[in-house]
Amino acid sequence: MIKYAILGLLHYTEMHGYRIKEHIERNFGHMWSINYGQIYPNLKKLHDDRLITMKEVVVNGEKGPPRKLYSITDKGREEFLDWLNTSPEKPMLLRDPFLMRFVFFGFGDGKRAIEIIDEQISRYQKELARRKKNLTRWEKSGIYVRLIADLGASLNEMVLEWLKRSKKEILKNAAEK
Amino acid sequence: MIKYAILGLLHYTEMHGYRIKEHIERNFGHMWSINYGQIYPNLKKLHDDRLITMKEVVVNGEKGPPRKLYSITDKGREEFLDWLNTSPEKPMLLRDPFLMRFVFFGFGDGKRAIEIIDEQISRYQKELARRKKNLTRWEKSGIYVRLIADLGASLNEMVLEWLKRSKKEILKNAAEK
DNA sequence: TCTACCATGTAATCTGTTACATGATTGC
DNA sequence: GCAATCATGTAACAGATTACATGGTAGA
Helix, strand or coil: HHHHHHHHHHHCCCEEEEEEEHHHHHHHHCCCCCCCCHHHHHCCCCCCCCEEEEEEEEECCCCCEEEEEEEECCCHHHHHHHHHCCCCCCCEEEHHHHHHHHHHHHHCHHHHHHHHHHHHHHHHHHHHHHHHHHHHHHHHHHHHHHHHHHHHHHHHHHHHHHHHHHHHHHHHHHHHC | CHHHHHHHHHHCCCCCCCHHHHHHHHHCCCCCCCCHHHHHHHHHHHHHCEEEEEEECCCCCCCCEEEEEEEEEEHHHHHHHHHHHCCCCCEEEEEEEHHHHHHHHHHHHHHHHHHHHHHHHHHHHHHHHHHHHHHHHHHHHHHHHHHHHHHHHHHHHHHHHHHHHHHHHHHHHHHHC
16 A cells, blocks of 8 residues: 555655655655655565666755655556556544543543543644644645545544543433432 | 453453454444454463463354353453553554545546545445444443444544535536636 | 754564365254 | 354464664754
């Protein structure tokens, strides 16, 4: 999957590994985690398969080792577009260590449960503020990127509402007993 | 992580591997996928670590091989409650091959993009209907399980709204050009 | 001098997925 | 007889995560 994310970015413009990581994190970091352990081996594989080409560039006055600029090849473009046009096989997956705990909160201490929920509320409040501020940043990046950012904010908003609703219901439920 | 899901279920009642898989799929299958390749090795590891005990049971008149009934030990309960009370370290992660494609739809064929979005809309419509029908099923399972089911439905609803909104905006955007 | 950041990468480990293999029973 | 379901499991592979190692430059 990361393979296609890389091809997609290189379809846009040539880039080196470090910059690819930055882009992936910024564009869909909230839904896809990434790290060098995936990026560099993938770049190597894509290069071996002739889907991308590489040229080493020493940028004068730039710090650090020489960059390795990768570009997509015609073969790479072809494979990328094939992938883009196929129907996604697998359904959405939501993985959240907090939700995993939440299901079992009935077994634990109710007070601690509320504390953890409050932590989540303040986390999501901060995150939502950050997202809303950044929404305008995506305006110029094209409609699809903007819509993805929009989805991120909507998800954030929905979870926050759910957290508040849940807290209320849990407290009400505890008071009734 | 699956380790704690198993401990949590066994905290509830003793169970064998096959039943654990069923439960995980039913309770949070929409957010956590599971398979035997994870269940059985995990059960073995938990047993080796003395967090659960096992007794083999042949149920008369039942089909198939003898069940291996696992129960949680005091040590297991302790570790489970410790985990339950700690703050979740990692943020929510949304992984969706459709969304991965979506970001790059600008590079592909606009008509095909609309087709794929329509596929997603009908998928989510069916799924939402199924979820809403099942919501009452969770009523008796305790407040936390019910709230998780509620979150699942809310997520589903939100994504569906977003898909419809996106389709409209994309068509409008295409018409303007 | 020390920290932060740019930029490359690898090795070990952990986690998850797919695809098998076995075998009994129930119902069509 | 055959398909479906219950129930056990493993091997191979794919994918993700963590933790290192290297080394240069800019700025406090």
